[in-house]
Amino acid sequence: MAKSNELKLAVLPGDGIGPEITDATITVLKAAARRTGLKLTMKKGLFGWDGYKKHKTTIPDSTIKLLGEHEGWIVGPTYAGEYPKEDPYHGHPNGFIRKHFKLFANVRPVESFPQLKPLIPDLNIVVLRENTEGFYPDRNMAWGYGEFKPTDDVAISMRVITRKACERFARFSFAYAEALGINRISVVHKRTALQQSDGLFVGTFEEINKEFKKTKLELLRIDTFSSQFPREPHKYKLVATTNLFGDILSDQASGLAGGVGVAPSLNAGTDCAMAQAVHGTAPDIVGKGVANPSALIFSTALLCRWFYLRTKNKACLEAASLMEKGVKTALVNGVMTPDLGGKASSATFTKAIVSAINNAK
Numbered sequence: 001m002a003k004s005n006e007l008k009l010a011v012l013p014g015d016g017i018g019p020e021i022t023d024a025t026i027t028v029l030k031a032a033a034r035r036t037g038l039k040l041t042m043k044k045g046l047f048g049w050d051g052y053k054k055h056k057t058t059i060p061d062s063t064i065k066l067l068g069e070h071e072g073w074i075v076g077p078t079y080a081g082e083y084p085k086e087d088p089y090h091g092h093p094n095g096f097i098r099k100h101f102k103l104f105a106n107v108r109p110v111e112s113f114p115q116l117k118p119l120i121p122d123l124n125i126v127v128l129r130e131n132t133e134g135f136y137p138d139r140n141m142a143w144g145y146g147e148f149k150p151t152d153d154v155a156i157s158m159r160v161i162t163r164k165a166c167e168r169f170a171r172f173s174f175a176y177a178e179a180l181g182i183n184r185i186s187v188v189h190k191r192t193a194l195q196q197s198d199g200l201f202v203g204t205f206e207e208i209n210k211e212f213k214k215t216k217l218e219l220l221r222i223d224t225f226s227s228q229f230p231r232e233p234h235k236y237k238l239v240a241t242t243n244l245f246g247d248i249l250s251d252q253a254s255g256l257a258g259g260v261g262v263a264p265s266l267n268a269g270t271d272c273a274m275a276q277a278v279h280g281t282a283p284d285i286v287g288k289g290v291a292n293p294s295a296l297i298f299s300t301a302l303l304c305r306w307f308y309l310r311t312k313n314k315a316c317l318e319a320a321s322l323m324e325k326g327v328k329t330a331l332v333n334g335v336m337t338p339d340l341g342g343k344a345s346s347a348t349f350t351k352a353i354v355s356a357i358n359n360a361k
Helices: 018-036 049-055 061-068 093-100 163-180 197-211 222-228 243-257 294-311 314-332 346-359
Strands: 006-012 039-044 072-075 105-111 124-130 147-151 154-157 184-189 216-221 238-241 266-268 273-276
Touching: 006 018, 006 061, 006 294, 018 039, 018 072, 018 294, 018 314, 018 346, 072 294, 093 273, 105 163, 105 243, 124 163, 124 243, 163 184, 163 197, 163 238, 184 197, 184 222, 184 243, 197 216, 216 222, 222 243, 238 243, 266 294, 273 294, 294 314, 314 346
Parallel strands: 006 039, 006 072, 072 273, 124 238, 184 216, 184 238
Antiparallel strands: 105 124, 105 266, 147 154, 266 273
């Protein structure tokens, strides 16, 4: 990020409804930037199917170069395993990006919206997920794919947990808790069954906790947490866990709060971060003008907050707040896309958000 009031972003629209929600998000971001005096510079790149059609790869070299030249990225959803088998990234371009650029922390705040009739009306929790290894076969090997079949009747999946990844994730988690003013981290694991891998993960948190003495460390087995969380949702504020567990638990929390349609996500590393919605490409509604951009807008607000923590540029913090308030105001006023129970088009919903930003006091 430049020292001036400038935010330079790479933009990868992705597949399915990706281009639609990305355009809406950029419109909203520009409105917030105008109100705060934040100067924006954005450059688009090929990603997903468009990249494969032109370069026979879902992540062309030009896109990797583009990402390397920017600290912040707005990225639309991509298909999951639906690309041709010849794709060098095994149909999982997001996984490659997270590992290649060391985006080791996935931040997923979950908040209930009364307008969406959530199962838990006042849920407010953050799930932090280690992002670069674990059970995911597309990112747990230096070369090759961490899942294979030695015979037609035997399938083997590798789980990789390293001290280096655990340490950087644990430090990020404690620092994030401090930034939010939260004095307890709930670390979810299955050390009883995965004694070596989860033992290393939990043990690292116990060691790093000595550097953050004001933050209490709570250890919970995944089965215990999954049982208690829906019954005592307000007991937990910040959860930190491994890749697969975090993927599942964050979606569980989103479901209790009203669905993944408004669930934001930030993939953060030491030097760069990627705003990306939790949901998929929604091929059934592509081109119908009803895609819901809320999740990507909230994710981009998270990206702006990440920049604020790095630079203390108040315009980034103010822009993030305006974007979040804009979406919430539109929902309160009953302007919602069909997936949220409303009748508004994407354009009408985006216009309502921009109007709320322009009229914010």
